[in-house]
Amino acid sequence: MTLQATTSQTVGPFFSIGLTRLYQDNLAGPGVTGERVTIEGRVLDGDGEPVPDALIEIWQANSHGKYAHPEDEQDKPLEPAFKGYGRIPTDGDGRFRFTTIKPGPVPGPGAKPQAPHLAVTVMMRGLLRRLVTRIYFPDEPSNADDFVLNLVEPARRETLIARKAGGQTGALEWNVILQGPGETVFFDC
Amino acid sequence: MPNIAGYRRPLAGSQPNYLHPAYASSVKRAPTKPLIYLPHTLTEVTGPMFGKESVDVKACDLTQQHFGEAMGERIIVSGRVLDENGRPVPHTLVEIWQANAAGRYLHKDDQHNAPLDPNFTGCGHALTDAEGRYRFVTVRPGEYPWRNHYNAWRAAHIHFSLFGPAFATRLVTQMYFPGDPLLPYDPIFNCTADEKARERLISIFDWETTIPEQALGYRFDLVLRGREATPMEG
Numbered sequence: 001m002t003l004q005a006t007t008s009q010t011v012g013p014f015f016s017i018g019l020t021r022l023y024q025d026n027l028a029g030p031g032v033t034g035e036r037v038t039i040e041g042r043v044l045d046g047d048g049e050p051v052p053d054a055l056i057e058i059w060q061a062n063s064h065g066k067y068a069h070p071e072d073e074q075d076k077p078l079e080p081a082f083k084g085y086g087r088i089p090t091d092g093d094g095r096f097r098f099t100t101i102k103p104g105p106v107p108g109p110g111a112k113p114q115a116p117h118l119a120v121t122v123m124m125r126g127l128l129r130r131l132v133t134r135i136y137f138p139d140e141p142s143n144a145d146d147f148v149l150n151l152v153e154p155a156r157r158e159t160l161i162a163r164k165a166g167g168q169t170g171a172l173e174w175n176v177i178l179q180g181p182g183e184t185v186f187f188d189c
Numbered sequence: 190m191p192n193i194a195g196y197r198r199p200l201a202g203s204q205p206n207y208l209h210p211a212y213a214s215s216v217k218r219a220p221t222k223p224l225i226y227l228p229h230t231l232t233e234v235t236g237p238m239f240g241k242e243s244v245d246v247k248a249c250d251l252t253q254q255h256f257g258e259a260m261g262e263r264i265i266v267s268g269r270v271l272d273e274n275g276r277p278v279p280h281t282l283v284e285i286w287q288a289n290a291a292g293r294y295l296h297k298d299d300q301h302n303a304p305l306d307p308n309f310t311g312c313g314h315a316l317t318d319a320e321g322r323y324r325f326v327t328v329r330p331g332e333y334p335w336r337n338h339y340n341a342w343r344a345a346h347i348h349f350s351l352f353g354p355a356f357a358t359r360l361v362t363q364m365y366f367p368g369d370p371l372l373p374y375d376p377i378f379n380c381t382a383d384e385k386a387r388e389r390l391i392s393i394f395d396w397e398t399t400i401p402e403q404a405l406g407y408r409f410d411l412v413l414r415g416r417e418a419t420p421m422e423g
Contacts, residue, residue, distance in 0.1 A: 003273045003412045004203055007381045007390055009363040010212075011348070014296040018286025018312040018348060022243075046217035053298075059236055059356045069235035071355075085237035108230045109192060119232050119356050126214030128205035128380050130359060132227070151225050179221050186220050187227035188198075189357060 008130070011123040013053050016089060025088045027058065027100035031081040034063025034101030037170045039135065039162055042094040043122070046179035050094025054124035054176070058086035058098065060117075065104025074107070102137055108147040115146035122176055132189035135174050136161045152185050159184045195229030196357040196414040197273055202382035211376035213337050229357055236356040239282040241316065249315040251287075251327040259309035261290025261328030263404035266364070266392065270321045270351065273415030277321025284314045284350040285325060292331025292345075301333050326404065332371055344371035344378055353413040364409045365391045 011019075028036055043051040061067045061084060066076040068084050088096045105113035115136055122131040136143055138161060143149055149157050159182065165173035177184045207219035227233070252259040266285075270278040288294045288311060291303040295310055309328065317323045332345050346363040353360065365378060372378055372391070381387050389412075398406030 003271060003275055003415075004386065004389075005197075005199060005273055005414045006360060006362050006411045007383075007386045008204055008361060009348075009380075009390070010214075010377060011350075011361050012363075013298060014294040015286065015348065015350075017294060017296055017310065018284050018314075019350060021312075021314070022239075022284075046221075049217075051218070057359075059232070061232075067231065067235040069238060071235050072231060083237060106231050109228065114230065114232070117232070121356075121359060123361060124218060126212070126216075126218035128207060128209060128212065128215060128377070130361065131207075131220065147230075148227065151227070156222075178218050183220060183222050185222075186224050188224035189227045189229075189233060 008128060010125060010128050011055060013125040015055060015123070019055065019087065022087050023089065024086045025098040027060070027082070027084065027086045027098065029081055032062070032079055032101060034103075035170065036099060037102055037137075037172050038097065038099045039172045039174055040095065040097040040165065041173055041175040043090050043096070043124070043176040044094060044178065050090070051124055051178070052090055052092045052094055054090040054094070054096075054122060056086075056088045056090070056096050056176075057121040057123075058088075058100065059119040060084045060100065061103040061106050063101050063104050065106045065113075067106065076104075105142065112147065113142065114148065115140055115142040117146075117148070132187045133176070133184055134160050134187070138162060138164055138172070156185050193229060193231060193234055194417045194419060195234065196355065197417055203386045205380040209376065209380040212380060233357045234355045236352060236354065236358065239316070239352065240280070244282070244314060244316050248313050249323075249325050251309065251311065251313045251325065253326075254310055255308040257308040259289070259328050260306045261309075263326065264329050265324065265326055265398050265400065265404050265406040266347065266409060267322065267324035267395070267398050267406065268408050268410040270317050270323065270353075270411045270413065272353075272413050277317070277319075278353055278413055279317055279319045279321055281317050281354070282314060282352050283317060283323050284312075285347055286312045287327065287330040287347040288333055290328045290331050292333035303331065303333065329366070332369075337376060342371050342374070344369045344375040349411065351411060351413065358413045360411065360413055362411070363390060366407065367391055367394055
């Protein structure tokens with residue numbers, strides 16, 4: 001039997017009614033190992049205006065580079081306190097902020113490690129399908145050899161790499177630019 | 190580690206384009222540069238898992254979340270979650286949200302001049318069972334006006350959010366009702382080119398799940414992406 005996947009529809013402006021229950025802006029609770037990072041940014045539309053009704057979802061491995069999922073069969077430790085999932089709405093200023101840990105490397109094609117990254121879903125009114133992107137980390141030597149970053153023309157790669165923000169340890173900035181110069185790289189996932 | 194079988198890509202026209210000018214909000218929010226094709230890796234074929242501990246079993250009845258009963262026509266919305274290979278997707282989280290019977294959302298930004306119902310929040314969730322089945326009790330949502338174009342009204346709909354087994358299978362969609370006269374005028378419903386794909390968003394009146402003297406049944410099956418048979422070259 002072959003079926004066809006159900007058509008996507010927009011999350012609309014009122015998703016908070018149904019989706020607030022799983023809001024999670026701190027993935028790194030007590031007992032989770034790894035380098036804490038706080039990632040903050042804004043979602044901006046084609047006029048450079050903030051998007052106050054966007055939803056960001058995060059999926060990532062733990063600090064050992066292992067996903068809390070049965071298909072990850074790597075011989076690396078799982079951490080019961082770390083689920084790897086975040087869901088964060090933007091505020092009236094289009095801003096989002098979440099705390100997590102920098103994940104370890106996970107394998108890519110040919111078992112070659114990928115650079116540490118977060119998988120990101122972006123949804124909002126006006127988006128009929130989700131957008132998929134990634135967040136990579138600054139000062140990470142393995143970015144240069146990362147299989148996915150190398151799919152992207154060099155001038156646009158920086159849209160996928162968070163920047164150090166301010167003086168605080170672990171404070172990073174990463175923005176979602178929907179259109180125009182500096183448009184974030186989105187993937188056909 | 191062996192190479193990984195990815196999830197199937199959608200057939201042309203079976204999913205909406207990002208830019209759909211008839212839906213005004215897409216114009217400034219749709220990306221303008223082509224998406225970059227991402228072969229699936231361990232990141233995309235894994236995804237968040239939600240077990241029984243993350244679910245309130247009472248949350249599948251949206252009519253009984255308050256002291257009194259929700260206003261409106263009670264309905265049963267049920268169906269199965271399958272993948273493109275026809276296999277059930279068991280124990281996966283389904284989240285829904287909707288307007289009340291008068292066409293008003295319990296949300297500060299919904300300024301439609303229709304009454305709120307103190308006994309209806311409009312959100313529910315459930316896990317599918319071992320055969321991929323889910324079932325909600327709710328009220329039929331009202332149609333409501335919006336400002337997309339002159340005299341614009343959204344067809345009655347219920348929002349659905351599903352995870353499936355992987356990051357790649359995440360789906361957010363909307364369920365519509367058979368015979369709704371607003372469907373031909375709704376640019377969100379009509380954003381998908383393929384007519385058959387659109388029609389699959391319309392639930393089916395279901396005599397089998399209709400409860401005598403209590404509630405009409407509507408059946409809505411959802412299909413998540415299926416797995417490719419062979420691993421990609423790596």
